[in-house]
Amino acid sequence: MLHYLIRRLMIAIPSLLGISVILFTVLALAPGDPFEELATNPAVPPDVRAHLRASLGLDDPIHLRYISWLTAMLRGEWGFSFVSRIPVEQLILQRLPTTVAVIGASQILALAIALPVGVYAATRPYSIFDQIANTLAFVGFSLPTFFTGLLLILLFSIQLDWLPFVFRTSIEATGWRWWWEMVRQSIMPVAVLGLFQGAAWTRFVRSAVLDVVRLDHVTTARSKGLPESRVTMRHVVRNAMIPVVTLVALQMPAVFGGAIVTEQIFRVPGIGSLLISAILANDTPVIMAVTFVFAGLVIFFNLLADVLYGWLDPRISYR
Amino acid sequence: MSASTTDPLLSIRDLRVHFATDDGMVRAVDGVSIDVGRGETVCVVGESGCGKTVTAMTVLKLIAMPPGRIAGGQILWQGRDLVPLKSDAMRSIRAKEIAIVFQEPMTSLNPVYTVGEQIAEVVRQQEKLGRRAAMDRAIEMLRLVHIPNAQRRAHDYPHQFSGGMRQRVMIAMALSCNPKLLIADEPTTALDVTIQAQILDLLAEMKERLGMAVMLITHAMGVVAEVAQRVVVMYAGKVVEEAPVRELFANPRHPYTQGLIRSIPRIDLAATHHHRLEAIPGTVPSLLNPPVGCRFAARCRYVTDACRAAEPPLREVAPGHKMACIL
Numbered sequence: 077m078l079h080y081l082i083r084r085l086m087i088a089i090p091s092l093l094g095i096s097v098i099l100f101t102v103l104a105l106a107p108g109d110p111f112e113e114l115a116t117n118p119a120v121p122p123d124v125r126a127h128l129r130a131s132l133g134l135d136d137p138i139h140l141r142y143i144s145w146l147t148a149m150l151r152g153e154w155g156f157s158f159v160s161r162i163p164v165e166q167l168i169l170q171r172l173p174t175t176v177a178v179i180g181a182s183q184i185l186a187l188a189i190a191l192p193v194g195v196y197a198a199t200r201p202y203s204i205f206d207q208i209a210n211t212l213a214f215v216g217f218s219l220p221t222f223f224t225g226l227l228l229i230l231l232f233s234i235q236l237d238w239l240p241f242v243f244r245t246s247i248e249a250t251g252w253r254w255w256w257e258m259v260r261q262s263i264m265p266v267a268v269l270g271l272f273q274g275a276a277w278t279r280f281v282r283s284a285v286l287d288v289v290r291l292d293h294v295t296t297a298r299s300k301g302l303p304e305s306r307v308t309m310r311h312v313v314r315n316a317m318i319p320v321v322t323l324v325a326l327q328m329p330a331v332f333g334g335a336i337v338t339e340q341i342f343r344v345p346g347i348g349s350l351l352i353s354a355i356l357a358n359d360t361p362v363i364m365a366v367t368f369v370f371a372g373l374v375i376f377f378n379l380l381a382d383v384l385y386g387w388l389d390p391r392i393s394y395r
Numbered sequence: 396m397s398a399s400t401t402d403p404l405l406s407i408r409d410l411r412v413h414f415a416t417d418d419g420m421v422r423a424v425d426g427v428s429i430d431v432g433r434g435e436t437v438c439v440v441g442e443s444g445c446g447k448t449v450t451a452m453t454v455l456k457l458i459a460m461p462p463g464r465i466a467g468g469q470i471l472w473q474g475r476d477l478v479p480l481k482s483d484a485m486r487s488i489r490a491k492e493i494a495i496v497f498q499e500p501m502t503s504l505n506p507v508y509t510v511g512e513q514i515a516e517v518v519r520q521q522e523k524l525g526r527r528a529a530m531d532r533a534i535e536m537l538r539l540v541h542i543p544n545a546q547r548r549a550h551d552y553p554h555q556f557s558g559g560m561r562q563r564v565m566i567a568m569a570l571s572c573n574p575k576l577l578i579a580d581e582p583t584t585a586l587d588v589t590i591q592a593q594i595l596d597l598l599a600e601m602k603e604r605l606g607m608a609v610m611l612i613t614h615a616m617g618v619v620a621e622v623a624q625r626v627v628v629m630y631a632g633k634v635v636e637e638a639p640v641r642e643l644f645a646n647p648r649h650p651y652t653q654g655l656i657r658s659i660p661r662i663d664l665a666a667t668h669h670h671r672l673e674a675i676p677g678t679v680p681s682l683l684n685p686p687v688g689c690r691f692a693a694r695c696r697y698v699t700d701a702c703r704a705a706e707p708p709l710r711e712v713a714p715g716h717k718m719a720c721i722l
Contacts, residue, residue: 292502295457300517300568301489304482310516311505318507390552391506 080394084382088375095371096364100145103360104138132158145364155361157354164365167350174245175346178265179335185270186277187324194281195313201286209278216275221334225268225341232264239263243344265342269335273327280323284316291315318388325381329374402474403430404608405454405493405576410468412446412453415461421682423449425632426468428709429610431576436602436609438623438640440616440655444679446632447612448498451580454610455493456485491521494569498581500561504553510537511549514568521572536567539604540597559590563597570601577602580612595622616659620644625715628652631690632682634709638716648718650695651675689720697722
């Protein structure tokens with residue numbers, strides 16, 4: 077097992093290198109220049125600008141720039157933001173907890189909906205409950221998050237004025253009041269992300285359970301005189317969890333990506349909004365670092381999916 | 396208490412099982428009566444789709460309801476009718492009194508639990524034993540069905556066993572609560588021929604040791620000849636003939652039974668020239684719209700107009716020998 081993990085992590089190194097090469101090249105080829113603003117600023121003379129560019133190494137050929145970025149990365153130096161001059165790792169660490177909290181809560185909400193509803197619907201296929209759950213799930217994942225997000229803001233913030241629609245990190249309160257404010261402002265982004273994901277997973281859980289329900293070993297379990305609840309939990313749901321866990325783990329990085337839109341709508345100061353503002357400002361070190369973090373997440377969750385799969389299914393062995 | 400010794404253990408009486416399909420009502424089992432006495436081995440024979448598996452599954456109410464439905468009849472277990480029984484009461488019968496072994500050992504075990512856990516699960520459920528004691532019983536059962544290194548193998552998963560070994564595990568599981576009746580639904584069909592013989596031997600040995608009755612569902616007349624005491628021949632959802640095994644092979648009365656016996660490959664005849672294995676022409680009629688009259692009429696070589704006019708009732712032609720044919 078340990079051997080397998082080490083080997084998988086070794087394989088991850090070339091993938092990360094490949095990702096960084098592509099990212100760096102694309103960013104270098106992209107139009108725009110972090111010094112655009114300085115160019116239009118009459119207070120900065122052109123020779124000062126040229127000097128600045130040279131000192132930052134921006135005029136070097138692309139492969140030299142890549143190598144210097146890579147060697148710095150290997151030493152653990154993520155560089156400074158072109159715009160704010162703050163070290164990149166500090167920026168990311170500032171933003172990451174908010175994103176993780178919002179996404180984490182929304183994924184828990186999604187699972188809390190998808191698992192019971194999907195299982196219950198699948199054990200009573202084509203019942204009224206199943207039909208309603210199916211319809212709602214279909215509506216849920218057909219509506220994009222930017223639309224439901226705006227709808228919720230219109231309803232709960234503007235019409236009813238119950239919830240704030242701008243997410244603030246600096247809440248001037250302590251103790252319970254701080255938590256209360258945090259929960260209040262998290263409700264809408266968490267609901268939007270969680271309901272969307274929950275709708276998709278409900279359908280997936282339902283079909284995974286339906287696949288298992290008709291298998292022979294479920295009849296065997298029933299022939300043993302087990303109560304129906306035990307048959308469902310131990311012999312149906314347990315087996316159906318194998319594909320579900322894999323899907324959930326594999327989708328996690330995509331959820332981070334999808335959360336960018338939601339973060340933008342609710343002004344959640346997370347890693348997604350950091351990426352968007354960095355792209356708009358041509359802030360190469362920040363873009364590189366954030367996308368690198370995303371790439372790392374993809375690799376991590378892929379590995380996690382494989383490990384969980386083997387843990388859930390004894391037929392899989394690690395070699 | 397003389398009644399209880401002469402009463403059959405299981406008495407299926409005029410059982411009717413219907414399935415609702417998109418095309419209409421399928422009468423999978425249409426008035427079947429089968430008795431199984433204490434310690435007796437009864438074989439139920441017939442082609443695929445004749446309703447024998449549905450009959451077996453219905454005894455334990457393991458058919459999917461809906462679309463399935465018990466449309467009539469009784470299933471008397473030691474005199475008590477199982478048909479109106481609530482699911483709680485039914486559960487206490489399963490595995491404890493009537494156990495079942497299925498056709499497909501490859502898919503009948505849950506792949507995510509060890510075989511020991513799966514056997515122990517029945518014991519814990521039905522005998523209320525603790526985890527430890529149940530596992531000990533599981534290992535003991537595995538030993539009983541001749542699985543080598545039972546102690547160690549109990550912690551292996553189903554995929555680590557061959558088909559024949561898995562069927563042994565299924566039999567160990569079915570017998571772990573000492574049932575009075577074992578229903579074996581084509582237990583050897585999915586196995587290699589040499590393994591088939593081993594499983595049949597095992598069933599016979601278990602029967603001798605534990606003294607339970609066996610209801611063996613099969614389509615292989617060779618198997619019937621080897622293990623049965625009494626034989627029930629089914630055709631298109633009905634019983635067409637029933638007799639003690641010697642009587643049936645010596646004196647088959649129904650044309651369908653005669654056809655089944657003629658279609659057994661015979662090694663002595665195969666060696667002689669110009670001998671072709673005889674098959675029954677045609678196929679089983681649709682149970683959606685069964686023909687009026689005898690259901691075998693379309694395939695019968697002795698068919699008369701009377702056969703097509705009315706359904707022949709099951710009648711006794713010799714002591715213990717019943718058949719449903721006008722001839």
